[in-house]
Amino acid sequence: MYSTVTDVRNALAPGGQWTGTAATLEDPEIEDAIRQADSRIHSYLRLRYEIPVEMVEQGDPPQPHEVAPAPVRYWWRDIAAYLATLTFKRNKDVSPDDPVRLRHNAAMSELTDARKGVITLPFPPPVPDDSSVTVVNQYVGRLFGPEDFDLTHAGHARRPGTWPGGPA
Numbered sequence: 001m002y003s004t005v006t007d008v009r010n011a012l013a014p015g016g017q018w019t020g021t022a023a024t025l026e027d028p029e030i031e032d033a034i035r036q037a038d039s040r041i042h043s044y045l046r047l048r049y050e051i052p053v054e055m056v057e058q059g060d061p062p063q064p065h066e067v068a069p070a071p072v073r074y075w076w077r078d079i080a081a082y083l084a085t086l087t088f089k090r091n092k093d094v095s096p097d098d099p100v101r102l103r104h105n106a107a108m109s110e111l112t113d114a115r116k117g118v119i120t121l122p123f124p125p126p127v128p129d130d131s132s133v134t135v136v137n138q139y140v141g142r143l144f145g146p147e148d149f150d151l152t153h154a155g156h157a158r159r160p161g162t163w164p165g166g167p168a
Contacts, residue, residue, distance in 0.1 A: 037080040048125065054067055078107040085100045
């Protein structure tokens with residue numbers, strides 16, 4: 001995960017006022033929102049960037065966490081906060097002027113710009129996967145047709161069991 005539960009809770013409840021917000025969700029529910037944000041962000045950035053990670057310690061007692069550097073870490077946080085809010089509200093709509101939605105919309109806009117190359121992130125391109133195989137069909141023309149498999153009989157498809165030499 002490239003953002004932490006603490007990051008998401010801080011975005012949901014600045015100043016620690018958790019009551020009535022998704023910050024009251026249990027850690028596994030917020031971690032699930034972070035994993036959903038992971039998949040969304042990777043789908044936008046995977047082809048353009050290899051996202052590096054930094055190690056930070058958070059919690060009591062401090063635990064090491066892998067996080068992405070800014071601005072991606074904050075996109076993760078804001079998208080996860082929005083998804084956690086949807087869980088908290090049982091998928092009821094978040095008002096258009098809600099700060100959680102506004103940050104989510106800004107993060108998605110910047111992600112879209114990064115995918116299109118409108119903004120450039122200071123990350124290296126992805127390492128090519130040498131295990132991939134490219135298949136190229138070099139044949140030009142019509143290779144096979146139904147008649148090559150005796151699938152027609154006088155212009156009509158054969159019924160099962162009516163193959164030449166088979167039962168009638």
